[in-house]
Amino acid sequence: MIKAVNTISIKKGFADNIIEKFRELKGIKNAPGFLGLEIWKLENGQEHDEVKVCSSWEKREDFEAWTNSDAFKARHKHLKKDGEATDKPQTGPVIKAELTVFSVPIQHSAEPVV
Secondary structure, eight states, X not given: OEEEEEEEEEOTTOHHHHHHXXXXXXXXXXXXXXEEEEEEXXXXXXXXXXXXXEEEESSHHHHHXXXXXXXXHHHTTTBOTXXXXXXXXXXXXXXXXXXXXXXXXXXXXXXOOO
């Protein structure tokens, strides 16, 4: 399993606008190997807001297939390849985005309480 974490730096006060875009999943929910998505919001950011979009995948190849898909490209057409917004920070809320991919060598789940 892998986790892909897209860290999005956002102008102060705009994090909820970005988060709302993930309220309903579009093409990703049907992507082969997709296991789930979490959105994390930084608490008490000083200079800017920060949101982490964390997706889980069966294997890296599944994630790479998603990022090369037409559905992904349509959802991310506002970004350049380096993760910077095509609209400059003065006109849009996204300052930059940075992708990090992690393997998951160990995972524990909570046991049900009876």
